[in-house]
Amino acid sequence: MNRCLHRNSILHWPRLLGVFCVCLGLFIGVIDMSKPALAEEPGPTVSLVINGKAVFSDVQPLLENGRMLVPIRYIGESTGASVTYEAATKQVIMEQKDRRVSLIVGSNVAYVNGRHYTLDVPPKIVNDRTVVPIRFVSEALGYRVNWDERAQVAQIESKEPDDSVAIVKEASNPYVVQAGDTLSKVALQHGTTMSAIKKNNYLSSDNLTIDQILFLPNDSKTATNPLSKKVGDSGLLKKTYYFPFNNRSWYEPYGDSFGSDREWTESSDGSVRSHEGIDIMAPKGTPVYSVSSGTINRIGWNTYGGWRINITDESGQYRMYYAHLSAYTPGLRIGDTIQAGQLIGFVGDTGYGGAGTVGMFAPHLHFGLYLNDNNRAIDAYDYLRYWEQNKVASPFFLMGQTRRRIS
Template sequence: MIRCLHRNSPRLISRILGAFLLVTFFTMIHSDHVFAQTARPIISLMIDGKGVISDVQPLYQNGRILVPIRVLAERSGAAVAYEADTRRVTLRDGAHQVAVFPDSRIGYVNGSRKTLDAAPVVIKKRTLVPIRFISESLGYNVIWDQRGKVAKIWTKPAVEKDREPLERGNPYIVQAGDTMEAIAKRHATSISAIQRNNVARANFLQAGQLLFLPEDARKAVNPLASVVDNPVLLAERYVFPFDSRSEYEEFGDSFGFGREWTETNSGMVRSHEGIDIMAPQGTPVYSVGDGVINRIGWNTYGGWRVNITDENGTYRMYYAHLEAYPPALQVGSTVRTGQLIGFVGTTGYGPPGTKGMFPPHLHFGLYRTAGGGAINPYYYLQYWESNKAD
C-alpha cells in the first residue's frame, strides 16, 4: 500500500496540483470579472452637464428611462416631498408641480390628471420616475446616450459658448515677445481678422499658444508642423476630450514637469507624462478618436483610468483621475470618436478608492504603441480644442 502510493505519488501530486491551478485560474477570472463589474464606480445619469453618482442607477426598459427622483431634485434645485399614507411623491420647481405614485401610471401636473408612459418603481427605498414625463412637465430636456447608456438631463437652457475658428488650415505657434500687431503684420493680415478666427484665444497671448490664421493670411512662419511629428493626429476625425458645453480652465504645457509623489514614497521625482486639464468634478470625458479599450480600472498613480489604442494600433490614449465610468465600457470594447468614456474626478495616488489628493482634473497622456514612448499631447490638444465633441 505504501509502495503503491509512493510509486504513483508524482502522478497524484501532478493531478492535485493541476486541479489546484485550474481552480485558482477560474477564481482569478471570476475575481477580475467581479472587479470589472462591481468595483468600478459607475455613472448612468448626467444633470446639467455633470455626472451624478447615485446609490440606485437609472433604469432603461421598454424604451423608457426611469431615474431616482430625489437625485434629480437635489441637482436641479426642485423641492421633493413624500406622503407615506398615499405614497404620493411630489416634485415642485418654480410654478410647476408634478405628483406621481409608485406602481401607478396615474399622475398629476399642476393639479391636472395625466397618464404616465411608465409607472414609477421603488428600488432600495428610492423612487424612480419616467424622466420623459417629468421633463415634459417641468420643462427639462432629456437625451438618452445609447452608446454610453447614460441619461442626460438639462434642467436649464444650454449656455452658448464662443464659436470655434472659421479656418484651421494655417495654425501658428505664438513665440515669446509676440504681439497681435506683429503677428498680423508678419502674415499680411489684420488684427481683426485674426480675432474673428480665434474668438476664444486672441484676447491674451502667451508663448506656445496656438492661433489659427485666417484663410487669406500668409503661411505661418512658426507653423504647428514645426513642433509636432505625428500629422495623422491632426486629422478631422480627432476631437477634444471635453464637449462644447463643458467648463474647464485654460491648460498649459506641463509635459515633463516633475512629480514628487511616488508609490514607494522614496522622495524621487518622476516625469509628468501628459497634460492636466482642470475641470469641475463630474465633467464628462470623451474619446478623442476611434479605438479599442486595452486597459480599464485602477492605477496607483492615475486612479480610475482608461487606456485606448487608436484604430490603427499606432497610438495609445490615456485618460486618468476619473471619478467614474459609464456602464458599457469593457476591455476589448470598440469606442468611437466623441464617445463618453468617463467623468472628471480626483482619484489616484494610492490604493483603490483614494481620492482628493489634488483638485479635479483630467490627465491626458499620449503614447506610441511601439516602444511605449510618451508623446507631448499639448499641441494636439490645442488643435483638437477647436473640434469639440458634440
C-alpha cells in the same frame, strides 16, 4: 474654479444590470432582451448625466413595462427642483418654476399643473427611495432629454442653454508665435489684418507670448511658422481627433505640465518622478470623450492613475491615456472598439493609492499620449490646443457655440 466655457429608444437593459454606481436612466424605445448579461464592470459606472455632470446614486434604475424608474431625490438635487413626499397619501410632488408634477406611489394617475395623465407604470418605493418614471417627470418639468445609444448614457438638461459664446471658426492655419513677433508683424507677414486675427482668436489685447498659437483667418497666407513644424507628428493635426471635453464643458485654462515633477510614488521613498501627461482641471463628473478612434487595451484601477482607460488609436501608433476618472460609461471592456468623440467616462480625483483612493488632489483629467511601439511619453500640449477647436457637440447645444480666449 474658473469657468472656461468654449464657444466655438433603445435601452439595452442587460447593459444596465452590471452598473455599480449608476444613478438614473431614461427610457428610449423598445427593450432588447435577447442579449446576454455583461460581465462585471471594470470599475464604477454612471449612466446618467444631468446638466453636464455625472450623477451617482445608491439605487439602481428599474425597468418596468418599457419604462425606466429612477430615484426622484437625485433629480431634484441635480436640477434644483423641490421634492416633497406626503406619507399619509403616498403622494410625491415635484415643483420648479411654473411646473407642478404630482404622482402617487402605486398609482398610474399623475397630474401636471392639475391636468390628469395616465402612467404606463406607477411610482414605487425601493430601498426607502421613491422611484418615478424619468421620461414623464423630465418632460413634464420642461427638461430636455437625450439618450446616447453608443455610450448607454441618458442625458437631461434642465437649464436654458448658453449660446452666447463661440469657438475659433477658422482653425486650419495655426501659427506659432516666435521671439520678436508682434501682432502687426504677423498680420503683415500673412496678408491679413490685426483685427481679423484678434476676432478669429477672441483676443482682447495685442500682446503675444512665445509659442502662443494663433489661428490665422482662412484668407491668410500659409503660416510661416506652422504648428506642424513644431509638433512631432503633423498627422495628429486632423479633424478626426477630438478634444476630451465637449463644447459646453467647464474647465480651467491649462498649461504644459508635461515633464514637471511629481513627488508621490508607490514606494514613498521620497524620489521624484516626471509627469507624463497634461492635467486639465475640471469639476468632478465632467464627461470625458475619446480623442481618437481605436481599441481599449487597458481599463480599471492603476495606483497612479486611479480609474483609468488606455485606448490604442486605429493607426496603432499611439496610445491615449485618460486617468483619475470617477467612473466609466457602462459596458466598456478590453478589446472594445471606440469611436473618436465617444463618451467613455467622467472626471474625478482617484489615484495615488490602492483601489478606491480619492481626494489626494483636486478633480482633473490627466491626458497622456504614448508611442505604442516603445511606450515613450509624448508632450500632448500642442496637440490638445489644436484639438480644442474640434469638440463633440452637446446634444443640448443650439445654434450658438462655446468660447474661450486663445492664448
